[in-house]
Amino acid sequence: MRPFLWGAATAAYQVEGSAGAEGRGSSIWDEFCRRPGAVLGGMTGDLACDSYRRWPEDLELLKRLGVGSYRFSVAWPRIQAEGSGRPLQAGLDHYRRLCEALLEAGIEPAATIYHWDLPSALEAAGGWPERDTARRLADYADILFGALGDLVGRWFTVNEPWCAAFLGYGQGLHAPGRRDEGEAYRAAHHLLLGHGLALRAYRARGLAAPIGIVLNPSTPRPATARAEDAAAAERAGAQRTALFLDPLYGRGYPEAHLALHPAARPPVEEGDLELIAGPCDMLGINYYDEDAVEAAPAGPGRLEAWRKAPSWREKTDMGWDIVPEGLYRQIMALTRRWPIGALYVTENGAAFRDEPEPAPPAGGFPPSAEPGPAFRVRDRGRIEYLRSHAAACLRARADGAPVEGYYAWSLLDNFEWSLGYSKRFGLVYVDFASGERIPKDSFWFYRDLVAGQELGAPPAGLSGGS
Numbered sequence: 001m002r003p004f005l006w007g008a009a010t011a012a013y014q015v016e017g018s019a020g021a022e023g024r025g026s027s028i029w030d031e032f033c034r035r036p037g038a039v040l041g042g043m044t045g046d047l048a049c050d051s052y053r054r055w056p057e058d059l060e061l062l063k064r065l066g067v068g069s070y071r072f073s074v075a076w077p078r079i080q081a082e083g084s085g086r087p088l089q090a091g092l093d094h095y096r097r098l099c100e101a102l103l104e105a106g107i108e109p110a111a112t113i114y115h116w117d118l119p120s121a122l123e124a125a126g127g128w129p130e131r132d133t134a135r136r137l138a139d140y141a142d143i144l145f146g147a148l149g150d151l152v153g154r155w156f157t158v159n160e161p162w163c164a165a166f167l168g169y170g171q172g173l174h175a176p177g178r179r180d181e182g183e184a185y186r187a188a189h190h191l192l193l194g195h196g197l198a199l200r201a202y203r204a205r206g207l208a209a210p211i212g213i214v215l216n217p218s219t220p221r222p223a224t225a226r227a228e229d230a231a232a233a234e235r236a237g238a239q240r241t242a243l244f245l246d247p248l249y250g251r252g253y254p255e256a257h258l259a260l261h262p263a264a265r266p267p268v269e270e271g272d273l274e275l276i277a278g279p280c281d282m283l284g285i286n287y288y289d290e291d292a293v294e295a296a297p298a299g300p301g302r303l304e305a306w307r308k309a310p311s312w313r314e315k316t317d318m319g320w321d322i323v324p325e326g327l328y329r330q331i332m333a334l335t336r337r338w339p340i341g342a343l344y345v346t347e348n349g350a351a352f353r354d355e356p357e358p359a360p361p362a363g364g365f366p367p368s369a370e371p372g373p374a375f376r377v378r379d380r381g382r383i384e385y386l387r388s389h390a391a392a393c394l395r396a397r398a399d400g401a402p403v404e405g406y407y408a409w410s411l412l413d414n415f416e417w418s419l420g421y422s423k424r425f426g427l428v429y430v431d432f433a434s435g436e437r438i439p440k441d442s443f444w445f446y447r448d449l450v451a452g453q454e455l456g457a458p459p460a461g462l463s464g465g466s
């Protein structure tokens, strides 16, 4: 069994700030944030956590956490301001510095190539519903493979293509804020195609680090034991799960799902499916919650004929049900249905309303030799969330699922897309006015978990690093 990898994750637009620095171009999120009513309170990622400048501080936090891997994303508009053409050296230098420093600290740099910040120029040319955007993604990815391939220890091509396609082009809740089901399906196909083309470029370079894609599958549970609810649960999850996993694992698009969306077929051209199904070394899944669903009459926007059943579950500040055993179920279900060689939980975490309070004098908290912070955030809810979900993940591993790592979302409180800074997911509290970082109690908990101290004796090969 390979050693288990513990990590922490962020994404460029959510933490970097420095929106106009060093030739960075505009992205669809820069534009969306300026659209009245699109993002809560008109908030933007212009400053965010200021991590583009304060990354050495973030690195210190990662070192104190003891994680083996840091999953960050590269901002495409820092590498190609217009989404094509010659790369910007300053952007490449920035990520090289970050990777080198991570390696020096014994932390694996895990780079996500695309986490939703499409250069505005590409959106102006049609965005993800256009086939050319997939080619642009592969060109950009190849620039990264050339510039950072000797440093990055793990590559993720695209983060959550479902969100980019269906929230961005279908529901209009994310950038670029379009509302057209047909465009969403076209976008989904081109995101997958971009992944496939990037993968081909990667293999052509003969690089050895593992590469894969990150999905946010949904595997809802039937609300009752009735057969129709079981069928509804299956249909409800298909757009987030089979629509992506079937083509990625060489099965083509799921016809039963597409049949429900006759006006929205993915624009498949010859050779696309072979590219999309190019062998990956790993699959990343982001898990936050699990819904209970029941059969319901089909209606506009609910062609799959299901509805969410009311739930008694405790919820996070996002209103999401807390269902740790859902993570276990999901890992088992996915790895039974698709031939997934290695699976990483690339995001898992929870938003809660955190309030810093003055910390007790030295000698109180945290224990051990760590310098005591001036403030403390008692986030018991997040600790329980992380403990139970990490345990679910390890249980799936013990039961034979090929789970090889877990990344907490997120290292820092950050810009939560259309909800701005109102939701805090961090292990570290960020005072957005000053940029100050305050490790929450969950930070110390996660440090101990990574060190093998919190879930009982660490199984053989399970350690903080890689």
Ligand code: IFM
Pocket: 011, 014, 160, 286, 347, 409, 416, 417
């Ligand atoms: O903040 C996001 C992240 O960018 C993608 N996955 C879900 C997180 C929480 O909503």
